[in-house]
Amino acid sequence: MTQLAQDNEGILESQAVWRQGEECLYGEKGKPLVEYRGVTKSFGDLEVIKGIDLQMHAGEKLAFIGPSGSGKTTLGRMLMTLERPTSGSLSIDGVPLWQMQDKKGRWKPANEAHLRAMREKVGMVFQHFNLFPHLTVERNVTLALTSVLGLTREDAGARAESMLEKVGLLDKLSSYPSQLSGGQKQRVAIARALVMRPKVVVFDEVTSALDPELVGEVLAVIKEIAKEGETAMMLITHEMDFAREVADRVIFGAEGLIVEEGTPEDIFERPQSERLRTFLNRLQEVRD
Numbered sequence: 001m002t003q004l005a006q007d008n009e010g011i012l013e014s015q016a017v018w019r020q021g022e023e024c025l026y027g028e029k030g031k032p033l034v035e036y037r038g039v040t041k042s043f044g045d046l047e048v049i050k051g052i053d054l055q056m057h058a059g060e061k062l063a064f065i066g067p068s069g070s071g072k073t074t075l076g077r078m079l080m081t082l083e084r085p086t087s088g089s090l091s092i093d094g095v096p097l098w099q100m101q102d103k104k105g106r107w108k109p110a111n112e113a114h115l116r117a118m119r120e121k122v123g124m125v126f127q128h129f130n131l132f133p134h135l136t137v138e139r140n141v142t143l144a145l146t147s148v149l150g151l152t153r154e155d156a157g158a159r160a161e162s163m164l165e166k167v168g169l170l171d172k173l174s175s176y177p178s179q180l181s182g183g184q185k186q187r188v189a190i191a192r193a194l195v196m197r198p199k200v201v202v203f204d205e206v207t208s209a210l211d212p213e214l215v216g217e218v219l220a221v222i223k224e225i226a227k228e229g230e231t232a233m234m235l236i237t238h239e240m241d242f243a244r245e246v247a248d249r250v251i252f253g254a255e256g257l258i259v260e261e262g263t264p265e266d267i268f269e270r271p272q273s274e275r276l277r278t279f280l281n282r283l284q285e286v287r288d
């Protein structure tokens with residue numbers, strides 16, 4: 001058997017484990033969908049994540065707040081496998097991202113097929129939309145459905161239409177990104193992430209590149225999707241009212257560590273640490 005065939009067999013096995021898990025184990029209330037365990041991340045000498053333990057549950061809406069440069073984006077990018085932890089482990093549905101088991105149960109580094117399979121469980125919406133400028137709205141949304149999930153153009157088109165309807169852009173199917181406002185582009189990016197039916201979506205400062213008058217339409221779309229409840233969301237945001245309204249749990253991070261976490265009421269009405277109080281006061285001053 002070739003090495004590749006062996007690897008693929010290993011993967012099929014590990015997928016079978018989590019398929020079985022999805023039905024009986026991980027669907028169970030209380031089991032984490034996402035787990036960061038002792039995760040650190042350094043870029044050269046700069047340690048930006050200094051040991052994070054964090055669990056997210058199926059359908060949970062988690063807001064991540066904190067000063068600029070505290071490592072929020074890096075945490076989200078690690079979930080998407082865009083960055084690899086320097087140490088610690090990160091798993092989805094109980095399956096480690098960067099390691100896989102072979103047929104004999106021995107651990108080895110994840111291969112590309114394992115990473116791809118894990119990545120399918122995660123969607124990410126970026127600050128700067130990252131749409132393909134040369135593709136129509138419809139093709140931007142269907143591309144991964146056909147090329148990654150292997151759907152036919154027809155099936156992908158039907159799924160894309162229903163998602164674009166949800167974000168209020170059904171009339172823009174044939175438009176190109178350059179013909180859209182920033183808010184519309186971001187709504188396409190949201191549709192593109194959600195159409196893959198990920199278990200968790202990272203929204204990374206999705207309104208910070210928008211003109212103020214366009215922020216509301218994007219937040220409204222996310223709030224509506226959040227109400228449906230199925231998809232877990234990691235909302236990295238500076239929009240405190242939005243975090244308060246949408247999140248089940250808020251995490252305040254600073255300098256690569258989780259400083260405080262709790263319900264929106266805990267965090268915004270009863271901040272415990274001096275650091276969080278200072279952060280919230282500063283934001284209030286900017287708003288006033």
Ligand SMILES: Nc1ncnc2c1ncn2[C@@H]1O[C@H](COP(=O)(O)OP(=O)(O)OP(=O)(O)O)[C@@H](O)[C@H]1O
Pocket residue numbers: 043046048066067068069070071072073074075205
């Ligand atoms: N690829 C990289 N190479 C080197 N340094 C990086 C890289 N990515 C991030 N950093 C650094 O890591 C630190 C954390 O960045 P990160 O973007 O995760 O913070 P953040 O909390 O999301 O900030 P912001 O709120 O401004 O988006 C910053 O000092 C940043 O310059």
